[in-house]
Amino acid sequence: MSIKNVTIAGAGTLGSQIAYQSALCGYQVRIWNPHPERAEKRIAALRPFYKHDLKLTDEQFDAGLKNIVSITNDWETSFKDADLVIEAVPENLDMKKDFYAQLCSVLPKEAIIASNSSTYVPSQLVQLVDRPEKFLHLHFANHIWVFNTAEIVGNAKTDPAVIQEVVAFAKGIKMLPIVLKKEQHGYIMNALSVPFLNAALGLWGKGVADPITIDKDWMNSTGSPMGPFMSMDVIGLRTVWAIFSSHADTPEQKAIADKLKAMIDAGHYGVEAGEGFYTYPHPAYEDPNFLKE
Amino acid sequence: MSIKNVTIAGAGTLGSQIAYQSALCGYQVRIWNPHPERAEKRIAALRPFYKHDLKLTDEQFDAGLKNIVSITNDWETSFKDADLVIEAVPENLDMKKDFYAQLCSVLPKEAIIASNSSTYVPSQLVQLVDRPEKFLHLHFANHIWVFNTAEIVGNAKTDPAVIQEVVAFAKGIKMLPIVLKKEQHGYIMNALSVPFLNAALGLWGKGVADPITIDKDWMNSTGSPMGPFMSMDVIGLRTVWAIFSSHADTPEQKAIADKLKAMIDAGHYGVEAGEGFYTYPHPAYEDPNFLKE
Structure with missing residues (x-):
């Protein structure tokens, strides 16, 4: 057939x-x-x-x-x-x-x-x-x-x-x-990206660096066209929050879930909303000098 | 000054x-x-x-x-x-x-x-x-x-x-x-890449897919020039093993550490050795059709 x-x-x-x-x-x-x-x-x-x-x-x-x-x-x-x-x-x-x-x-x-x-x-x-x-x-x-x-x-x-x-x-x-040879929650892509995005949220939550700095580091170090916070804006923070908060067990993780929730409540839930970690339609990363300074 | x-x-x-x-x-x-x-x-x-x-x-x-x-x-x-x-x-x-x-x-x-x-x-x-x-x-x-x-x-x-x-x-x-605003083990890059590479090793260990398939999925889904197993070949599997095995607590993780160790013992520890998850100097991912089939 x-x-x-x-x-x-x-x-x-x-x-x-x-x-x-x-x-x-x-x-x-x-x-x-x-x-x-x-x-x-x-x-x-x-x-x-x-x-x-x-x-x-x-x-x-x-x-x-x-x-x-x-x-x-x-x-x-x-x-x-x-x-x-x-x-x-x-x-x-x-x-x-x-x-x-x-x-x-x-x-x-x-x-x-x-x-x-x-x-x-x-x-x-x-x-x-x-x-x-x-x-x-x-x-x-x-x-x-x-x-x-x-x-x-x-x-x-x-x-x-x-x-x-x-x-x-x-x-x-x-x-x-x-x-895939075997079934897997999240298939391959989400099984890789969920722990990756969680790690990025962890750095943000701890105050190690702001989202733009974290994105720049990842992009410059790996040659990727997107950093984790750019990806989250594309996915939409309501989805990111739903996934993250379902596994937020520690006080640190709960605090991160709350930070995301506050952004969502303010209407800043990603590309679709015109604002998330970046402001759209002309986000900072479109600047050709984004990775030069 | x-x-x-x-x-x-x-x-x-x-x-x-x-x-x-x-x-x-x-x-x-x-x-x-x-x-x-x-x-x-x-x-x-x-x-x-x-x-x-x-x-x-x-x-x-x-x-x-x-x-x-x-x-x-x-x-x-x-x-x-x-x-x-x-x-x-x-x-x-x-x-x-x-x-x-x-x-x-x-x-x-x-x-x-x-x-x-x-x-x-x-x-x-x-x-x-x-x-x-x-x-x-x-x-x-x-x-x-x-x-x-x-x-x-x-x-x-x-x-x-x-x-x-x-x-x-x-x-x-x-x-x-x-x-960085605060000190962080692994700084930003390694704090992001360690959980990401661990997730990739987990999929490989469970038999969800082989390294090349996992790399293709990540590269095609994110536009990244490298998948996790390509990165591990560059880092060198001896370093990957050292980091992974230091946190391998579950039987599944220990089995993955053993799989890595077996590759290292066979002399297949990455780009430097001419073999790792890929074979060098002309790894499969240099084929222009790598992401087309």
Whole structure:
């Protein structure tokens, strides 16, 4: 089997990106969303990003839209012709349970199911599907047209041929497929970046240096285009706070969580807010002399 | 006071680099080393690196050498005219104690003393000198002509004007000065990279993915020019093992330490050995398609 028809279930931030990227790359895309009008808005909102980041013309962006066959909350329309379903519904186990039960009742037996879950690992979701050998995780990063890593990991029963079909699909939508041999909370990228960002927050919390100084040190020492606090602004401080505060056990860590919370409460929660550790749209690090003084 | 005469005490790996870089940038450099002939060899051994990495001609390299006034184990010659002493003697507290006692007996009262120690923080060394207000740490990274971050931190009594003089000196030898407000084990760079590299070793140890896959994920997801295992090959696995094994408490961590030890015992301890996680001189990541498949 070769994947041609892809249905994205759930058109939130990532679902809408996966849907449009797949359509742009020539796949026939169906979008299932409880509120189709919201899904349409999210897809339309991607236009300026693709124009700015990938230099797409309006005509090129529109050509991608033509490969979106349907946007609906109808199960039959959305799933009956799917070769691959990418599940991007909210990270709530009850919602996932309901979704997968209904999905399996309408989805052709030979279709592959891939979850984009960040929070759950395959062994937690596989019990919700009727085809463990055709179930795996396919995990994307926000702004997939730029940050094009796709982390892929099966459950204990996933057919290796299914992994390979999803690898081919990931390449087909211009991702770099990264196949994990074993499931891992946070996959690879978040498993590396969480302790790294925690260490940066620790230095800030202790008053060793301010965020800009820490970023400069890391960037100059490693050649990375971003320091940890620039990354946190991009991720959004509400997400950073949610992850950090869930493991903040010591008084020092609680104090850091509070510092983050104060920034969020002041409306300074990152790039999206126009302010975080830096001020946007023209953050200090855009200055060509940023690493020279 | 403006710094013109710099004495580097200890011409090991970093000491010799600091000495030559300072000389190349026009400072009058004296090198104190118990074995002057070893110091001379180390300085001479820098020629191919400066020629390759900075495209220096032999004439340009030789011009730098002319600013090295003396290489000797004589205390008077080495220190009597120094404006700044950079201490790069072995990381052994007894050796540092002996060195600082002798140094303070010959060094002019107005001279600044900077330690390049990676292991000790200023509050541990300040008691060894007779001038806390003129004592601070100035920490370099290996291959300083490329990795030009200079981390600077004082002790509780360091005169802010002295910090500023050392910042100016760091700029004078083409470093990016990074001033810490508080002392910190590992300064900033190692405080960030140790937990990051530990997380990468953890994924490798658990069998989540092989080193190349982990590196590709990090590089593609962050735009960094190096993944964690490439960095470890550069640092050298003997150093990585020494740091990691000193904190390996759980059976999983001990197993990782053993895996590293086995590589070291097989002679595969990094770039320097021609083999580590990658094989040199033409590692897989030099392939232009490394991040495309």
